[in-house]
Amino acid sequence: MPAVSGGRWAMAACVSAITALPEDADVESATLRLTSTLAERIAPELPAHLRPSASVTIYSRRRRQVWQIGDVGFSYAGMPAGAGQPRKPLDRIAADFRAAVIAAEIAIGGVDLAVSDPGRAAARPSCWPRTRTASARCAGPRGSWPAGTASTTALTCASASADKTSRPAPDPRIAINEYAAGYRLPDDQPVDMDAQVDLSNLTPVERLLLRLGMTEWERPDGDRQMVVDLLGYRDRRELSSDVRRLVGLLDASRPVSRRDCRRLLLATELAFASETLGWARDWTSDTGFTDRDTITVLRGIQEKLAGIVHGVDDRLTASTPSARPAWEPIPMDADDTYWDAFHQRFAFRPGMRSWPAIEEPRPSVTVDLGPIFAGSHAQFAAGADAINSLALAALTRVLDPDTSIVVLDWQHQTYRFWPHVFACRSDQQWPTTVFPNGDYYIFLTEDMHTGIFGHPWEQTLCIFGEQLVSALVPTLTSWLPVKRSNLDGIDG
Structure with missing residues (x-):
């Protein structure tokens, strides 16, 4: 394959x-x-x-x-x-938005749907966490x-x-009228649209993206009456005059109403993704953000604000500001640097029949995860959770509190990860787990001397780096067999 x-x-x-x-x-x-x-x-x-x-x-x-x-x-x-x-409802909204983007691109011309799907690319980041x-x-x-x-x-x-x-x-x-009706912000929603919400968990780059997305609506060209309706304004003049106020709230890190939070997010989504309602073709030249970087940052914003804009999360201003993030997406343009270095250092050979998939360094120990995969559903879930927990404990032992590592997920989002920050969270959600449940998952220090490589098809976990081997391998091999061992360089 x-x-x-x-x-x-x-x-x-x-x-x-x-x-x-x-x-x-x-x-x-x-x-x-x-x-x-x-x-x-x-x-x-x-x-x-x-x-x-x-x-x-x-x-x-x-x-x-x-x-x-x-x-x-x-x-x-x-x-x-x-x-x-x-x-x-989320599926309906995503499908409608995807259809609108496709229609716009077809009208413009030059789109081969057999080669690319601009609607899917535009709608995908708008789908907030699907677990709910x-x-x-x-x-x-x-x-x-x-x-x-x-x-x-x-x-x-x-x-x-x-x-x-x-x-x-x-x-x-x-139909554009149906599209607008589906996205209009009604005044009779069962949530308090004037409630002041806390956006202190947004990073500087996330605030910048929202600022640039909102500023796009100062442009005088185009009718864009549907956007006026979608954002809850009476006319285009009211929308244009309100841009400075919303941008000022972002720049000052001040609380915003739930209505304004929705406006900021939807205005940015439309400006970036839609040529029918926004300026998708001009986005990169106007803002300096590439499409890939925009999707990466916008996805993070959506995950943070989805509960607020849908009335599920009442993160009011009286609540405690969010702690520093434990996971931070690395822009796709930047993650090539890590993947190139990983390929070169470890001679990475991806493939369902490529075992082992890397040149395992010394010292390292490769643990067999087969007993977990072969267990019952409950045993599988418990075993996977145990691997993640033991690995996190080991990383906090060998890394300094402020140290971050790079997390690579084959053909998916790359992250910067702070183990100590994550370990103190009561609501731990792993964007990428240590346990290789479906793809290659790789946790690496910046110098790539220490890390964990998970192989989903061989069903193994390779732990390398002297300190990490000493901290993690004994706890794993007390209940899992060893597949391969390269322990030259470790005393005892």
Whole structure:
């Protein structure tokens, strides 16, 4: 298999199966074809909980049906109310926003949807933490869907759904009035929109991004009346005159109302992501932020403000200011520096059959995680938590309190991580865990002399660096076997 994430690999397999479907295929035969294609391409010895799965929306031109195979949504102009699987509000908003961006890019021209999906790229950072809204049946590699299959809907659990449409094909565009209505900030919301909320947990770069996003709306060009409605203003003049006030609140680190918090976030999202409602093509030249850096920073802002803007988090000004962050995303342009150095130093060889995947340094010990993967669901969960906790304890023993390390996640977000700060948190949430549950997870000191390398397919953990080996290996090997050992250079 190619060295890609499980989701991307499953997507490629599904595309191959879809293009080979006969013209007279129906939803049942399509589901079986996708399932068998995935099963045929997966190594039989791969544990069930590591097998990739996929969810797909297919349009059959011949049958004029939209097939939903798995927990997946879709949207097109004129879609009847209630069509398709019931969708969570977050999924509906993300799908509508994605459709609006695609429509704008198609109108501009030069977009090949077979090569790139600008709507997905724009909507993805707007999906705040999914743990509150995700379907429990599809949660994680040990979820209850049969791994290696095209999962069927959580409602029927037996068959995919097919929705009839009289239209010749789904149109990715949506009516702009419907779009605006879906995003308007109503005055009768069941939360106090005037409550003053604390934004002290925003970093300087996050404040800068919101400032630049809000300032974009001082531009005189364009009608943008829909944005005026979305942000809750009477007219364009009121919006323009309010920009300076909102920017001043950010610059002064002063409390803002929940309504203003929503305005700051939505104004930035629209200015960056939408060419229909904002200035997506001018974003980088106007602000100096690349698309990749913007998504990285904006994602962090959304995770912090989502509860506030949705009325779930009442972080009022009387609350205690948030502590310093334990995890900080590293911009994608900067993380290439760490990946290049890691490849060069450790001769990294990604691949599901590449064992070991690195040149293991001396001193190091590679621990076999197989007993955890082979255990029951409860044993797996407890074992993974134990690995994370023991590793965190060891890192706090060998690192100074103010020391940060770099956390690499293959083809995903890179972070800077402060173990001592994280260890003192009562609500610990690991963006990337030490336990390799699904991909290569790598924890490294800046000089790359000390760290932990997790291999998900070999099911191993390589601990290297003299102090970390001494602090962590004895606790792990008291209940897990040793796979390989390179202990030259450690006395005793």
